Amino acid sequence: MEFPFWPLSARLVPWRPDLSLAFGAGDGSDANRPAVNVWADDQSVQVEAELPGVAEDALEITVVENELTIAGRREPDLGEHVRVLRRERPTGEFRRVVALPFEVAADEVDATLEHGVLTVRLPKAPSARPRTIPVNASNEGSRS
Amino acid sequence: MSPRTSPQDVKAVRSDRVYRPAFDLVERDDHYELRADMPGARPEDVEVRFERGLLTVHARVSPRKEAAFTDEYGVGDWQLAFRFGETVDPEGIEAVYRQGVLALTLPKSESARRRRIDVRSN
Numbered sequence: 001m002e003f004p005f006w007p008l009s010a011r012l013v014p015w016r017p018d019l020s021l022a023f024g025a026g027d028g029s030d031a032n033r034p035a036v037n038v039w040a041d042d043q044s045v046q047v048e049a050e051l052p053g054v055a056e057d058a059l060e061i062t063v064v065e066n067e068l069t070i071a072g073r074r075e076p077d078l079g080e081h082v083r084v085l086r087r088e089r090p091t092g093e094f095r096r097v098v099a100l101p102f103e104v105a106a107d108e109v110d111a112t113l114e115h116g117v118l119t120v121r122l123p124k125a126p127s128a129r130p131r132t133i134p135v136n137a138s139n140e141g142s143r144s
Numbered sequence: 145m146s147p148r149t150s151p152q153d154v155k156a157v158r159s160d161r162v163y164r165p166a167f168d169l170v171e172r173d174d175h176y177e178l179r180a181d182m183p184g185a186r187p188e189d190v191e192v193r194f195e196r197g198l199l200t201v202h203a204r205v206s207p208r209k210e211a212a213f214t215d216e217y218g219v220g221d222w223q224l225a226f227r228f229g230e231t232v233d234p235e236g237i238e239a240v241y242r243q244g245v246l247a248l249t250l251p252k253s254e255s256a257r258r259r260r261i262d263v264r265s266n
Binding site: 035037038050054081084085087090115117 | 166215216217245
């Protein structure tokens with residue numbers, strides 16, 4: 001049978017390797033483990049993941065100590081009784097655990113989902129913020 | 145509709161990196177449906193064109209902050225090209241961009257539908 005489609009995309013632009021099998025899984029091997037980009041400064045850490053087609057209420061974000069978990073489910077959106085010509089987009093459950101570089105204030109975590117991009121902002125816990133410790137010079141004579 | 149980019153403004157509108165989105169394509173009796181994962185674009189920055197049987201999609205994605213210590217995926221424009229040839233009626237194509245997913249409905253052309261009927265009657 002003659003196939004009427006000629007995908008040109010591979011010739012126009014390179015595959016994004018981390019999307020070839022997965023929700024952007026960094027290792028390219030597991031469709032259920034979304035890739036993340038993480039950056040941090042003195043005050044907070046931000047974690048970003050691309051989750052196209054995931055509804056907000058299908059997403060669960062939890063923080064336990066210095067571990068962030070992003071979990072959820074993407075429903076198939078093309079229905080059944082169709083002739084599939086190409087299927088690359090993953091569906092089903094996904095989960096990703098991210099180790100954070102410091103303890104965060106779990107009750108101040110803020111998450112937004114916009115145009116399929118999840119951004120989680122996690123402020124540093126007060127106990128983990130830098131403190132300047134005053135040096136008490138009068139201790140000098142108390143050393144035993 | 146004229147092409148959005150001319151040689152003079154290519155630099156202004158295109159990001160450094162361009163990626164091909166993952167996509168699904170299915171066929172129904174009278175139309176095709178295409179879904180492409182193109183997160184991070186604003187709806188107004190998604191451009192769909194169909195010219196002489198060639199579907200092209202381009203979505204401009206603004207650079208986001210560079211990652212400091214975990215950088216598992218790149219951020220850049222999305223670009224997809226797919227040749228449908230004569231099988232699609234360009235006038236009836238519909239496009240919706242929602243939750244980072246571009247959904248296209250491409251009705252089959254009269255000739256493509258006739259061909260299908262011929263096959264069924266054999």
